[in-house]
Each structure stands twice: as C-alpha cells, then as structure tokens.
Amino acid sequence: MEKVDIKEIFRHAPAYLGQPVQVNGWVRTIRTSKAFGFIELNDGTFFANLQVVFGEELANFAQVAKISLSSPITVEGQLVESPGAKQPFELKAEKIEIISFCSPEYPLQKKRHTFEYLRTIAHLRPRTNTFAAVFRVRSVIAYAIHKFFQERGFVYVHTPIITGSDAEGAGEMFRVTTLDLNQLPRDESGRVDFRADFFGKETNLTVSGQLEVESYCLAFNKVYTFGPTFRAENSNTARHAAEFWMIEPEIAFADLADNMKLAEEMLKFIINYVMENAPEEMAFFNQFVDKDLFARLENVVKSDFGHLTYSEAIEILRKSGNKFEYPIEWGRDLQTEHERYLTEQVFKKPLFVTDYPAAIKAFYMRLNDDRQTVAAMDLLVPGIGEIIGGSQREERLDVLEQRMAELGLKQEDYGWYLDLRRYGGTKHAGYGLGFERVIMYLTGMSNIRDVISFPRTVKSAEF
C-alpha cells in the first residue's frame, strides 16, 4: 500500500478519494465511543491533522481506543468524504498498527498551555500547534531569504564563527579557549598567556560577520551572510538572545539609498513568499496569536516605507508635544519610546531613519558632507522596533583612519580592513537583519525565546 504524506493528501485530496493509503504519524487527540472512535493524526508534514475513523471491526479495537496522546501509529485504509463539518475528508481505517505507547506522563495535554511552561519542555513543544507553525515558518523564511538573494545574483558567504578580531565593537563577546581555567598559564607580567591557547591568541565567538563580508563584497560585488551570531550582553528582554541568526547583505558600487531599496524589497519579498507558502500556519497566527497580523503585513507589502533623517525625527518628536521619559536632544540616540512613537503613531508603517550623528554610530559608517552625521540607517517597524541596522561604509582611507584615531582604535588591529580601501576600494553599503526579529514580525510571536528551537539567554542554556 502506498505510503503518503498527510500534506500530499490535503494538497491533492481528489486524487486520493476512494483510494487505499497508508499514513504514519502521531496521535494528536482521540475521541472514542463504545463501538467507534476518531483519531486526529499528525505526521509532521502538514499543519492540519488528518481525521482517522476506526470501528470495532479492527482486530485491536480495544487497544486503539485506549491509545495515549502522541503515540506513533501506522494506519491503512481508504480516504473518504467526511460527514463531519470540520473536515472535508477522513481516513476510514482498516488496520491500525500501534508502533509504541506514549507514556501517560506525557506533559502536553489537550488544552492551552502557556508559552512560559512550554519553554520548560522545549524538546516537546514543536508538537504543539503554535510551535509547529513557528518552526515551519522559520524554515520557510530562511528559504525565502536565500531565494531572494540568490535570484538577484548575490553570493552566499560563510564568515568565521570564531574570530580573532577583538575589536568588532558590536557587543560583549564569548571567549573561545581550550586553556584549563583552573590552571591558567601566565606571562612575565602575570597576565594570562594566550600564546599557549589553541589559536595562540585571544579568540571569541563572532558578534558580526560584517567586516569580513566586506572583503568578499569587493570581490563578488553582491554578497550576503546568513549564520549564527553571539552576544554576551546581559540583556533581559523579549527581543534579545545570546545566540541568534543574522543576515548581512553587502553591495558594492552602492550608496545608502541603494541599501534601503534592497532592504525594503527584501522584506516585502519575504512576506509575500511566506503568505504564499505557509498559508495554514499564517492563518493560525492571524487567528490565535495576533488578530492584526494580516492587516499589518498587508500594509507593509502595499505601502512605501517611510523615510526620515535623524534630524527631522528630532524635530517631529520635539514638536509632538508628547511627554517622553527621555529628553529629545540632537546628539542623543533615539530611545525605544521615541522609535515606537515615530513608527506606530506618526507613520504607522515601517520607517527608515537615516543620517545619525557620527558620535553615536560605528567607526566604519561613511561620514556625510556636513561632517556631523554618518550615512546610517535603521529600519523601525511597529511592534518590534529596530529590525534592520545598516550603513554606507566609509571607503575613503584617510577619512576612515582619522575616524579610527578619534575613537582610539589601533590601525594595526584593522590592517586587512584598511587594505580593502587601499586596493580597489569603492563605495559600498550593507545592513544586518535580525533573523529572529523577522520571524517575530511575521508571526506575531512576542518573545524571541519562542522563535528559537532551544534559546540561549542570560542564565539559561537548557537542553
């Protein structure tokens, strides 16, 4: 008998009606009477369950009727139209093989669980509706991102996860070492002697692949990274994790406007792709997780993103008459309350804020002609806040060197990075996209811990 995925049955039901099929899956729920029962079977290939009907003509009816939730079974039978209102078809079982009995202590029940509880059983939560939807959509978004860039001729670059650069400047780093922490080798001055370490120097987990990917940008023109990133910040929020994934495109012969155009097209492409390729999951999110989800995503796809310079943003905030906790003053960074006001109250759609004061941005961002601001951009979206941060890079060697000197960065630490300006340098730009923040934005899930399979956060690395 033909072994069929449940997704295949749902997508091509007419071809299977009246046909004998075999399905293999886990019991999501079971309802029984004296002489018959219903099993909702999920085989992991599809969001929805296949209803299996079984009667006492089964040789093992009594056993099947007492089967526990999440037990795996093999069902053979015929696909027939269903008299029930909630499903168009069902599988009339002729034979049910119980592969194993799930222990009755199984912690997932036929009821709503809190996300907090499910986090404590992260190894079982992908069997729930919400997490099955989250992680299938996560996979679809990842594919959409690759598809978007590959179709436009971008080269996917794998930048190192272990970095010897101790000055990437994007955040606190996790140290990588094979030294015996109980017996550290010391040098003449009593400091830890990293010459004895695995790499012969201090190494850490990467906080960004950007500097490295710039070198491939100046060889391949259009490149992107998509990989894990690590930040040892003591951040305790629903939007930060110590281990997360980031996408960092970098384009040559391009300025900040090209950069923003790319970011906007990318985000719209991803939304369209996911709506088309995970419709059941998205409908579930819209119904149970965030009732405004579809309206919001539609608004993003249909509207042109807003554009605003930092200086204009300061003016709008100042004139708003709103009472903010943090002062509005040119030169200070925008706070979350300011960003949310701009994107949620004023623009009500995604919004690029550009040209921030140089003093509050990274050294590699290109200095504008006013000598005060840099060609940086943040993309702010309602509900999430900053989802993308990027800039045009400083390609002028003398300006970059001067800026590094002002910030006290040692040129010898950035020799190869400066070479990129010496040898065939050209204007280029790029941005970093937080993968999990995109997932949150597209699903309505409000905690980053619920869109990562086994999240690593401060004081938490279970599983």
Place this chain on the structure above:
RNA sequence: UCCUCGAUAGCUCAAUGGUGGAGCAACCGGCUGUUAACCGGUAGGCUGCAGGUUCGAGUCCUGCUCGGGGAGCCA
C-alpha cells in the same frame, strides 16, 4: 544591570492570619459521528528555597533562586 509583578496538584488558577479547593490531564467505567467531544467515579500537596514575626503563616517581614512585563545595550 535597573524598575515592577509573580511562584499553591502534572497544567491553568482559587483560598479574610485559623483543618489548602476547582477545572483540565492521569487512572477506572459509560456513551453509535466526535471536533480542546460528553457523562459518572478514583487518586493526586513538606504551598519555589532559607530565615524571621505570631498561640497559629499559602497569606505578614527579610534574603535568595527562577519566571513574566517594562527600561538600558542591540539585531
């Protein structure tokens, strides 16, 4: 790291300073088309940890641990 709220049965929650309960899950039984099925019954607890106040603490006080929400840092 700061502010704030919380921790009681496997899960979600109740209990005025005076003998800790309910719904769901589990287990046993009933039910001929169910849809988080329904109906009846059984069992289930050192109230997060450590101290303190009190005749008496789930309840009040102190510290700690963990979790939620908000802020900072950022993606």
